[in-house]
Amino acid sequence: MTSLSLAPSVARLPSRRRLPRPGQLGPAAAILFLTLLAIAALAPHLLTHADPLAIAPRDAFQAPSIAHPFGTDQSGRDILARVIYGARQSLALGCGAITLSLSIATILALIGGLGGRIAEQAVRWLIDILFAFPVLVLALLCTATLGSGIGPLIVAIGVGSAAGYTRMVFGQVLSVRDAGYVEAARALGHSPARIVVRHILPNAFRPLVVTATMGIGQTVVWSAALSFLGLGAPPPAAEWGTMLSMGRDFIAEAWWMTFFPGLAIVLTMLSTTVAGRALQRAIEGR
């Protein structure tokens, strides 16, 4: 095994420069940012000493400076501290929603893929129907029934984005279902439950690792959109979407109130996309 995988890389060495290629800088930066984000979510006090909720009216609307690198808001709260403390909620929303969404997708895909012809057609129709509802419209409907707040927001985004993931997992399950190794397991007399757990799930799930990584960034954006509309945590909570909607009222005086929380959202989305693609290349062995 070792000699097989070593041979081509050794042969290619002379033509390559030793410096990292620009293509590797992206994933490295993405992983660095995601690590920072994880620290911010788990132990925000390591990154800043300021209190995200402490008001200091005399320091209101300060432009970015050394004391306040991202400036301050209308009550003198430090924006940098608020962005750092906001990571926890935004990531919790993103991870929660993508977990829910992929769970719905997996259950529907397994029912459709293994439940016989009628179930298969029903799931196809369900996917077609759900696709007619844009994610944010479906999420708005959900928040109408569930109210606002973190929990309902996770459910709204999770349900809203399930259609796309269901289609993806369903396609995977279908292709794995008819694969040779599943037929072989069936011929060997393994129980259907064992076949699902040992063969179908792992193989249908491998591409999902990539999807989930990229999906976290997307769900962070969607939940920020709903928070921005006032459906998430109420102000003055340190949450990126809520901060954006507070900043909108003062956009003419204090652009930094809007710019930096938005930048955090964009960088999260970009780094999950870049990291997801790198993961995909690693899995596919390209």
Place this chain on the structure above:
Amino acid sequence: MTHLLHRAAWRLLGGILVLLAAASLTFAALHLTPGDPVTAILGGASANPTPEAIAAARHEYGLDRPIAVQYALYIARIARGDLGQSFSQHMPVIAVLRAQAPPTLALMASSLAVAWLLALLSVVPTARRGVAGAIASTLETIGAGLPQFWLGILLLWGLAFEWRLLPPAGNHGLPALVLPTLSLAIPLAGFIAQVMRESFDLALDQPFILTARARGLGDGAVRLRHALRHALLPCVSLSTWAVGALVGNAVAIEIIFSRQGLGRELFLSVATHDMPLVSGIVLFIALTYILAGFAADTLYVLIDPRLKGTRP
């Protein structure tokens, strides 16, 4: 010919099914909603109506009947094309749609057009061209990651407040359409361009490209006449999805730019539990999506003549 008819009938059935589902979903969503619709009918929580007025309104809107009867009546009414009265606006839902749909449709059309233009400009000249391709591809990834509402606020700040180039809000005329369009089009262009670049690269590897080059065709002609046609198909199906996504994203954009439109109206009607208006708007969105699907099917055949005979 018969299979074309068969296919059209199948599509029509699918479309009706989607509309029925849309109606049922909104019905379910708003009946599970906490908060009494009667309060909304009688002018919100502050109106403090008498019990008699509540009972009368309940009867007038059929809210005192069993839920299955309400559902059947509701579907029957929609099938007749009657979307009911908006609780909060005290006018027929059809009238609200007629007033609010045109600005949103204009915004969607201009956003889709600008997004396609940007994607074409970004992909066609740069695909497989080393540094230029890498730069364009990075810009596309960044563009696709920009949240529309953030972009909207920044454009508002830069172009409307700082430089005073464009009006910050409103519905009237082309200048008021520019900023909302850009906010929706730039991220969408990123998505379309990523898909277009992938299939454009694949198309450039095909043997017919080599044949075209061997016939002495210049690079520009090869890209425009041969590779592009192949790269368009996945982008067309992506655009069907985008039509729906644009409505969803228009919610925040219409609020930021104080524009009239369906997105803003949907948000307000969800907030006031105005059930007939919510279902009217959701039905309209589903209908738009279905029509976009039909349009995409037609475009497929125009772009790829091979599909004319073979599609079931």
